[in-house]
Amino acid sequence: MAEKLTNEQLIALAGDVLDIEARAVAGLRQRLDDSFVAACRLCLDTSGRIVVTGMGKSGQISSKIAATLASTGTPAFFMHPGEASHGDLGMITAQDVLLAVSYSGETAEVVTILPLVKRMGAKLLSLTGNPKSTLAKAADVHLDVSVAEEACPLNLAPTASTTATLAMGDALAVALLKIRGFTAEDFAMLHPSGSLGKRLILRVADVMRIDNAIPAVAPDVFLTDGLLEMTEKGLGMTAVVDAQGRIAGIFTDGDLRRALDDGVDVRTTRMKTIMHTHCKTITADVLAVEAVRVMEENKITSLLVSDAEQRLVGALNIHDLFRAGIM
Numbered sequence: 001m002a003e004k005l006t007n008e009q010l011i012a013l014a015g016d017v018l019d020i021e022a023r024a025v026a027g028l029r030q031r032l033d034d035s036f037v038a039a040c041r042l043c044l045d046t047s048g049r050i051v052v053t054g055m056g057k058s059g060q061i062s063s064k065i066a067a068t069l070a071s072t073g074t075p076a077f078f079m080h081p082g083e084a085s086h087g088d089l090g091m092i093t094a095q096d097v098l099l100a101v102s103y104s105g106e107t108a109e110v111v112t113i114l115p116l117v118k119r120m121g122a123k124l125l126s127l128t129g130n131p132k133s134t135l136a137k138a139a140d141v142h143l144d145v146s147v148a149e150e151a152c153p154l155n156l157a158p159t160a161s162t163t164a165t166l167a168m169g170d171a172l173a174v175a176l177l178k179i180r181g182f183t184a185e186d187f188a189m190l191h192p193s194g195s196l197g198k199r200l201i202l203r204v205a206d207v208m209r210i211d212n213a214i215p216a217v218a219p220d221v222f223l224t225d226g227l228l229e230m231t232e233k234g235l236g237m238t239a240v241v242d243a244q245g246r247i248a249g250i251f252t253d254g255d256l257r258r259a260l261d262d263g264v265d266v267r268t269t270r271m272k273t274i275m276h277t278h279c280k281t282i283t284a285d286v287l288a289v290e291a292v293r294v295m296e297e298n299k300i301t302s303l304l305v306s307d308a309e310q311r312l313v314g315a316l317n318i319h320d321l322f323r324a325g326i327m
Contacts, residue, residue: 017151017159024147024160025167031144032171038141039125040175043074046123048095050076053084055109057158058101058165065099065169072173073182081109089113094121102126103145103161105133114138127165143168204291205284207324208305208314209235216241216312219248219272223264226251226271235317237302240275245311247304249275281306284314288326291316 005013043050050069054062062078069076076099079091092098098117102110105128114135117124126139129146136142145168151159215233217226219240229238230253237252251271259266259274281304282291291303295318305314 020149020151021160021163024164027147028145028164028168028171035141035143036171036175039143039172040179042123042125042141043097043172043176044179046095046097048075048093048097048122050074050097050099051079051092051122052076052099052101053079053081053110053113054101055081055107057162058103058107061162061165061169062099062101064166065101065173068170068173069176072177073180074173074176081107081113084113085109089116089120092117092120092122097123097125099125099127100135100139101128101165102133102135103129103158103165105130105135107135110135127168129161143172202288202324202326203284204282204286204288204305204314204316207288207291207320207326208284208316209233209320210314214312214315215239217271218242219270219275221271223251223259223266223269223271223274227256227266230256235302235315237315237317239304239312239315240271241312247279247281247306247310247312248272249277250279250304251275252300252302279304281310283307288321288324292321292326295321 050066052062052066052069053059059078059080066076066078077091079088081100084091100110100114105126111134114124118138124139124141126135126142127145128136128142129144130136131142131144131146136144145161145165147160147164149155150157150161151163213233215229215235215238217229217238217240219242226238226240230236230251237250239247240249240251242248249272251274255274255276259269264274280294280298280300282294284305284307294303295301302315302317304312305316307313
């Protein structure tokens with residue numbers, strides 16, 4: 001029969017789980033020693049990849065560890081130990097390190113492949129909760145991830161132990177990241193679709209409007225022509241350029257509202273008499289995030305893009321940056 005719990009009991013139970021798992025992770029800190037250093041050196045010294053394997057819940061943790069390693073500069077992938085015995089051992093080479101995860105250290109699917117991995121010449125790094133287990137003893141380096149208790153009230157379901165194992169995997173990945181000198185730019189290169197990747201990779205040239213999509217008129221045309229250009233190109237502004245294509249000024253929606261308030265005749269006023277001559281520009285080679293900074297600092301919503309000769313080569317507005325995921 002399902003047990004009925006009050007709201008307070010549910011919150012207390014959740015708190016107990018978090019406390020147990022927090023103690024499990026804190027316990028790892030006390031056991032860090034030369035074995036962790038050896039594990040880092042083992043991974044750094046390999047000319048191959050880190051092949052991470054584990055079964056069941058340990059397999060799911062292993063998959064996450066492999067993903068974290070790979071995304072932070074250490075080539076790694078997950079290999080299912082059950083499939084390894086049916087041909088996937090071909091994924092491992094003598095230059096690789098097998099990172100095997102098993103809390104008991106006796107998982108049959110993992111233990112079965114150990115002699116073959118050793119025969120190949122690959123190194124073995126193990127994460128277990130039992131330093132005396134078969135897996136721990138077979139390893140070139142062993143990391144102890146044992147916990148005093150599981151957060152499960154029955155002390156059966158892997159909870160605190162999987163949290164501790166994942167935390168140790170993160171510690172290993174971050175240590176390797178630091179030693180390798182892995183930077184935010186390196187991270188962005190491996191995450192081109194993420195928001196950080198876009199902010200560190202995309203340049204103004206990647207998001208700006210070019211060619212016929214750029215709103216531009218000559219200085220001598222009437223304001224009516226400028227308004228038609230602004231409407232057609234939909235950027236809320238138009239550049240004003242001379243015969244050589246150099247930027248002479250800019251005219252925006254805000255300028256139009258102010259001009260109408262002042263009673264300006266749009267049919268007889270020429271662009272050169274109403275444009276802003278000291279407009280903000282940016283070059284195409286800088287990061288798109290720099291365009292965001294310029295817009296925010298100057299409280300504007302669009303920018304003209306120029307080359308070294310102040311010729312107009314592009315244009316963009318805040319919506320272009322939103323679409324690109326920069327903002």
